[in-house]
Amino acid sequence: MKKTKIIASLLSLSLLSSVSGCSLMDGxxxxxxxxxxxxxxxxxxxxxxxxxxxxxxxxxxxxxxxxxxxxxxxxxxxxxxxxxxxxxxxxxxxxxxxxxxxxxxxxxxxxxxxxxxxxxxxxxxxxxxxxxxxxxxxxxxxxxxxxxxxxxxxxxxxxxxxxxxxxxxxxxxxxxxxxxxxGMVLGNVHSITADQFQNALEGSLGLSSNDYYVHENSYYTDIYYYGDGFMVETYIYDESEADSAGDYFEDAFEDYEYMIENGDFEGATYCYNDADSGYIVFDGESFDYDFFDDDIYGGIYYYDNIFVIIVVTSDDPEDHAVIDSMISALGYPAP
Structure with missing residues (x-):
């Protein structure tokens, strides 16, 4: 009887050892x-x-x-x-x-x-x-x-x-x-001068003063450059005409809202709009005729008497970097 138990125990140990060995070898x-x-x-x-x-x-x-x-x-x-x-x-x-x-x-x-x-x-x-x-x-x-x-x-x-x-x-x-x-939007819209805009324009796009236009009268200063898909412009109004900046932005904002409501934009976009300031930033493609109808990257900004557009109709990262540089130079929110 004892002999049978010993043999059974040895067989069990042998079996356990075999299984354990296989497990160790498999791991x-x-x-x-x-x-x-x-x-x-x-x-x-x-x-x-x-x-x-x-x-x-x-x-x-x-x-x-x-x-x-x-x-x-x-x-x-x-x-x-x-x-x-x-x-x-x-x-x-x-x-x-x-x-x-x-x-x-x-x-x-x-x-x-x-x-x-x-x-x-x-x-x-x-x-x-x-x-x-x-x-x-x-x-x-x-x-x-x-x-x-x-x-x-x-x-x-x-x-x-x-x-x-x-x-x-x-x-x-x-x-x-x-x-x-x-998805973060940092920075805010604030007042800028014509000199600040020109310095940012020249520094970011590599332009000289002969490459863009400056128009001044008693009501506003208009500085703009349109070329190679870039649309960069500001209107800085006299305080007596400050409402004109807001009117420009409201027109753009209405077109923007219409585009979004109709699903005519693919990409990332953020906006803010109140009584005396606002912005729209975007990185994607518009299918709305009244809002660029193209690949678009950049932003539209409004503060008090100032209206600014900094946009490129391109999906080229190098063009986007140029826009980023100018927006950053002005301290405005970027896409």
């Missing part, structure tokens, strides 16, 4: 954790190409997420703000959460990303603050942070563990701040 946590670290490093660097190279759907990643990241950073100020947030990012890999099977070709591990609480920094900005103020505040730092924990899944591909992010849900969750920053 590959060491390489999965290495792949997780490479992925996390790529994420906090903000390099779409590096992330794509570590992903099973590399081409789709570049086409979708890479394009999203690029669109959010087309404005230089917003790109600087996003980079300032990336500079605060760190990560922690939960090694105990790692699971892997070379046989099935599947693995997973939890990663927690930490970054500055960029929205609390935004909320603490004073009235009229611009992106320079926001970037400075991000760089100054705060004790408030955001944490995002994701479960990263991997697929074994030719002995290499690659990230399998279904519909890119994980990266969009971590990179939510890209969209948040892209």
């Amino acid at each position: 590959d946590n060491k390489n999965v954790l290495k792949a997780a670290e490479e992925y996390a490093e790529a994420v906090i660097s903000g390099d779409a190409g590096d992330i794509a190279s570590l992903s099973i759907d590399d081409d789709d990643f570049e086409e979708e997420v890479g394009a999203f990241m690029e669109s959010c950073t087309s404005n230089s100020d917003k790109k600087d703000a996003i980079n300032a947030i990336l500079d605060t990012m760190s990560y922690e890999i939960d090694k105990k959460s790692a699971e892997s099977s070379k046989k099935s070709g599947d693995a997973s591990v939890d990663i927690t990303f930490t970054m500055i609480d960029y929205m609390s920094v935004y909320d603490d900005l004073g009235d009229g603050a611009g992106f320079d103020d926001y970037i400075d505040a991000l760089e100054d730092g705060t004790e408030d942070v955001c944490e995002v924990t994701i479960t990263v899944e991997f697929e074994l591909d030719d002995d290499e563990w690659l990230v399998d992010d279904d519909d890119f849900e994980n990266i969009y969750e971590v990179y939510e701040f890209y969209g948040d920053i892209a």
Whole structure:
């Protein structure tokens, strides 16, 4: 009887040992954790190409997420703000959460990303603050942070563990701040002088005083440049004619509202309008004949006795950078 029990026990131990051995041989946590670290490093660097190279759907990643990241950073100020947030990012890999099977070709591990609480920094900005103020505040730092924990899944591909992010849900969750920053409008409309407008025009578009027009009379000063798709103009009215600036803006605002209500615009746009100031900024394509009817990027602004248009009918990032430069020089809200 004892002999039978001993044999049975030995068989059980042998079976357990065999199963355990197979399990140990099947797992590959060491390489999965290495792949997780490479992925996390790529994420906090903000390099779409590096992330794509570590992903099973590399081409789709570049086409979708890479394009999203690029669109959010087309404005230089917003790109600087996003980079300032990336500079605060760190990560922690939960090694105990790692699971892997070379046989099935599947693995997973939890990663927690930490970054500055960029929205609390935004909320603490004073009235009229611009992106320079926001970037400075991000760089100054705060004790408030955001944490995002994701479960990263991997697929074994030719002995290499690659990230399998279904519909890119994980990266969009971590990179939510890209969209948040892209949607921010900072700065305010305020009074400017003719000299300030001319300096911004010449400095941003690389023009000389012979390249644009200045018309002055007793009622207003009109400064404008129209060429190569750029439409840049200001009317600075005498205070006795200040209502004319508001009338110009109201006409533009009515056309803008009509376009939006009829679904004749694709892209991003923001607006503000009150008794003595307002703005419309946009980055997209208008299909409305009365509102450019083209690719449009820039803004229309109004303050008291001043009306300003800074627009280019182009989807070229280089043209957009020129518009951004001029808007930034005046301290007005940018797209």
